[in-house]
Amino acid sequence: MINSRGFSFPLRRVLGCCALMALLGPSARAASPIPPKASPAAIPPTAAQVAVPPIAPSAETTPTPPPGEESAELKPGAVIPLEPATDQPPAETPSPTPLPIGGRLLLSGALDLRYRTSTRGRTHSAWVNGAEVDLTYPLVSHGRSLGAVVVQGMAENPPDSAVKSGVNLGEAYVIYQIPLGASSDATAYVKAGRFQIPFSLLATYDPHLLLIQPLYSQSLGIRNDVGIQVSGRFYGILNYDLSLTSGSSSTSFDTRGKNVVTFRLGRTFYTRNGTVNVGGTMLTGRLPITDIDQDHPFALELPPSGRIVTDRGAGYVTKSRIAGDATLMYRNVTARGEIISGADNDKRVLGYFLEGTYKFSARTAVAAERSLWTYPEGSSSATRTGIGLNYTAGTHLTFRTLYEVLTDTPRDRAETQRQQLTFQALLRF
Helix, strand or coil, X not given: CEEECCEEECHHHHHHHHHHHHHCCCCHHHHCCCCCCCCCCCXXXXXXXXXXXXXXXXXXXXXXXXXXXXXXXXXXXXXXXXCCCCCCCCCCXXXXXXXXXXXXXXXXXXXXXXXXXXXXXXXCEEEEEEEEXXXXXXXXXXXXXXXXXXXXXXXXXXXXXXXXXXXXXXXXXXXXXXXXXXXXXXXXXXXXXXXXXXXXXXXXXXXXXXXXXXXXXXXXXXXXXXXXXXXXXXXXXXXXXXXXXXXXXXXXXXXXXXXXXXXXXXXXXXXXXXXXXXXXXEEEEEEECCCCCCCCCCCCCCCCCCXXXXXXXXXXXXXXXXXXXXXXXXXXXXXXXXXXXXXXXCEEEEEEEEEEEEECCCCEEEEEEEEEEECCCCCCEEEEEEEEEEEECCCCEEEEEEEEEEEEECCCCCCEEEEEEEEEEEEEC
């Protein structure tokens, strides 16, 4: 039983409800015999999505088909790629083909340049938000990829974070598929190391190179964490993710009572009206304090690596979270959102995030966002409302601009509002 002020739910009942909702409705295969085409936009792939050499056509440009269906014919001598541990919404833009080194090691990366002007607080500034290098080594046996080793290094200089400039570790993990037999309709993958925790929308896409961010910074205070994760599918259609992590977002696993347990169930539906991914997540453990007050007047933002610095006394508080998330891709529209409730100790928190993108053409799209997070202390809260324009110059280069109105109400202080305009040039290789 998890309790908070006006907030309680039995664990077994929530788990049962999540499983029941995900299993309702026709199977993905029956809903759409032929998977729909991907709707392009501008989201970079996660490290796991480039864990194997691409095949023709690229797996990045087509949605994940229902289990048991092949999306492409392999070339002679090609490596059979590692399937995603759980269903992912179709990629919105093709990722550059990784550069092979020494026959199997794959190299990719990104350069994130930004300029921002703001009416108060953090004003006119131009900076290199991050220079990233991703190394992926597929683990291959008899022509089939069974796993991968992924290391992500980042040189970053974030102006909106307590983290100082320098070289930090992003994701760094080993993932391996557990053999369950050819006749099994279940899959299981084990991931160990530092990885993006499977909480709500973080389970289905990686936002660290985007201007629009979901609620993980305010809600959890971390994105990447160190630990172990088991992911896969039940009955070929019901996705699950279970992780045990340190809660410190450091490069070492801390076993002194700060551990965080995260569990998510999800389902992807391929329909004639688009591709829909839905999920429900529960999380509990000790995580960084993210409240805003006189010394921290603005909502917390994390650097690309997800590294954190805590400077608020003990720095950690016991958090419980329950979240629902959904992603819809229909023709030129991509919409995603999440709603999160829970408690810091016995004080309730609540928030939501909504984002929508509409493509005018193959290269140009408009994006809009709205988010609210209420902190556990008093009437403290933070809201974001924004609209932006994205232009994809090619597989390697994307330009984004985002205008936002941010309203922060720190504990025991009056509301402050600022307007900011951010430009981004993202080069990927």
